[in-house]
Amino acid sequence: MSTLIVPPHVPSVAEDCEQLHKAFEGWGTNERLIISILAHRNAGQRKAIRHAYAETYGKDLLKDLDKELSSDFERLVLLWTLDPPERDAVLTDEATKKWTKSNQVLVEIACTRPSKGLILVREAYHSRFKRSLEEDVAYHTTGDFRKLLLPLVSSYRYEGDEVNLRLAKAEAKILHEKIKGKHYSDDDVIRIVATRSKAQVNATLNEYKNEFGNDIIKDLEHDDDNEFLPILKATFECLVYPENYFEKVLREAINKRGTDEGALTRVVATRAEVDLKIIKDLYHKRNSVPLHRAIVKDTHGDYEKMLVALIGEDDA
Template sequence: MATLKVPSTVPPPSEDCEQLQKAFAGWGTNEALIIQILAHRNGAQRKKIQETYYEAYGEDLLKDLDSELSSDFQRAVMLWTLEPAERDAYLVNEATKKLTASNWVLMEIACSRSSDHLFCVRKTYHAKYKKSIEEDVAHHTSGDFRRLLVPLVSAFRYEGDEVNMSLAKSEAKIFNQKINDKAYNDDELIRILTTRSKAQLNATLNQYNDQFGKAITKDLKADPKDEYLKLLRSAIKCLTIPEKYYEKVLRLAINKLGTDEWALTRVIITRAEVDLKRIAEEYLRRNSVPLDKAIAGDTSGDYERMLLALMGHDDA
């Protein structure tokens, strides 16, 4: 359920590259032209544009975008232009750096991507940063966060719909037992969460609900200030109902005193070709305000136009 609108006939990459060169030429940059091209091309087309640009001009398109643009608009365009696995590798690397560290971004990428995509992210990371994701995540996290995040980023889950109901029943009991014992970092609990398919996890959580009369996320709210519990709850949400997880990230980003542009950019850019339509529907249901309206009210200029274009606004 993507929102990205790609024209039915797309010009050849060489033509797009010529137009981008024009956008960079002379005094001032033609931001509208950059949006018109890049915000209406899918991942494969953007990759081809990057390759053709280098062949034609001997320049790296990303470097040119970096020097021509600025601020939140620059970050949005740069992240969008990257091929999805490369983008996620970049975001993971950024999330393991001291000044931009974020357990949330690591969890989000590990939990909301398909197994094949996450495998590509790990390979890309390896090639680009000469280290493994597991190595960097382990190095930059500690304690319970490390115990949860390292197996999450190294997961390769089964992607099918088959579900073992007796397993779901028994693992719902294990979850309940560990939560009652306040053993939130228990190996068994983490093993189930980091190895089971998303369909299997959904079945287990439904069983939990049926057997114990409430959602597991409610039972994990024992200490609302506990950051590890917050991350654990969000991982469960992100694995099983990603649109609800992302709706909350957007709501918090927009309703903050001063917008959290990094979170806003990340969600729109990484979900535009995946499930942004579903996230927008969830946002409307939860907030009674359309997501595009909320974004327009909270952002401005080229940054606003870029985000709205990725939400499928033809006039952007």
């Protein structure tokens, strides 16, 4: 469920463009006006605004925003204004260039987007960077990480609800044997997480818990010395429990010493039109504080106002 609040009577695209152009004029940028427009328009409306702005003023709205804004506020506005596939392409490009073993952005995008959405991401990546996403993931990662990530970003999963319970039982047993033996990057494990539908993976994990008594996520926490485990665990979480995964990312981003603005920005910008309402409710339940209050406590200025607007807690 989305947290985006679009007013019942949206101004015309031409009027939005005119107001945004006015926000850039004079000695100071009118950040409040920018927030009041862009934080309350859906992806289709934002795309129409970008197109009309270019036609009317002969300039790229994103470049004007980049020139006029700064810091975390600029980053959030720019990511939000991009088309979702283009946004994911930018995030994946950054993730491959700054690849570390704790970087889970590629898993997030590969495992939480629908199959057709992931195709659009690959197309946007190719169009923007003149390379394939698969090529860059293969180049920037190594070993078990490459073995997992390359098929994940290349996958095209069945999106339906139909599952094969016999297969689920068989593959639950395979997963249990591999995890018990600490063969976390075994070909069968990679095949299951990279090719099965999300419904099938969910059925397999249910069978795993029923047969062996533990949630697979718990079993993957028992080997703290294995640096591959966190990303494999994130893969299962993103496939089957995405809201739980993103709630945890937000919790860690806000509760750690010094806010992780990168993670906070990424989750709000990418989930506001998808399931941020569920994530927000889960955050409140698990942390005994509403998400918007946690954000207000840890951020400030226009960045704070944009975040609060996108999670549906401003006065618009």
